[in-house]
Amino acid sequence: MSAWYWLLRGSAGCAVVLVVACGPSKDDKGNTNNNNVIECTGDEDGDSICDGHERNVDSDSDGVADYLDLDADNDGIPDEIEAGDADPNTTPVDSDGDGHPDFRDSDSDNDGLADGDEDINGNGQVDSGETDPHDPDSDDVGATVEVLACVLD
Numbered sequence: 136m137s138a139w140y141w142l143l144r145g146s147a148g149c150a151v152v153l154v155v156a157c158g159p160s161k162d163d164k165g166n167t168n169n170n171n172v173i174e175c176t177g178d179e180d181g182d183s184i185c186d187g188h189e190r191n192v193d194s195d196s197d198g199v200a201d202y203l204d205l206d207a208d209n210d211g212i213p214d215e216i217e218a219g220d221a222d223p224n225t226t227p228v229d230s231d232g233d234g235h236p237d238f239r240d241s242d243s244d245n246d247g248l249a250d251g252d253e254d255i256n257g258n259g260q261v262d263s264g265e266t267d268p269h270d271p272d273s274d275d276v277g278a279t280v281e282v283l284a285c286v287l288d
């Protein structure tokens with residue numbers, strides 16, 4: 136924390152000291168060294184996504200910043216599951232490659248079905264009656280073609 140001091144002279148000749156405290160400036164990635172590179176220096180909410188990736192933004196507008204929010208996109212699937220792995224230093228998974236990592240993407244596989252409607256109980260498993268929120272081909276038609284291709288090969 137730095138501070139600027141100004142010495143002002145009023146019209147009656149008295150001096151006034153104005154002190155303005157200034158916090159460290161941050162770059163677009165939320166770092167104070169202004170190198171604009173995502174750095175994993177901590178995981179405040181312990182969801183296995185580092186603060187540098189979550190940043191001080193509030194994706195779901197619930198009043199809790201993503202770096203403190205255990206479900207940043209409020210789709211019912213915890214960030215810890217949508218992260219893709221348990222290592223906070225790795226880049227969070229972006230299943231559909233749209234530039235929005237799954238933990239802040241309400242339709243992670245971009246198949247038109249919301250994550251919360253695919254993984255209804257939000258446990259990261261494809262249970263009975265659910266579809267895979269990371270599989271854009273939830274009807275399995277493409278998967279059958281893939282299997283046939285393997286047999287023919």
Ligand SMILES: [Ca+2]
Binds near residue numbers: 182
């Ligand atoms: Ca985190």
Ligand SMILES: [Ca+2]
Binds near residue numbers: 193199
């Ligand atoms: Ca939030």
Ligand SMILES: [Ca+2]
Binds near residue numbers: 207208210211214238
């Ligand atoms: Ca979520």
Ligand SMILES: [Ca+2]
Binds near residue numbers: 244245253268
């Ligand atoms: Ca989907």
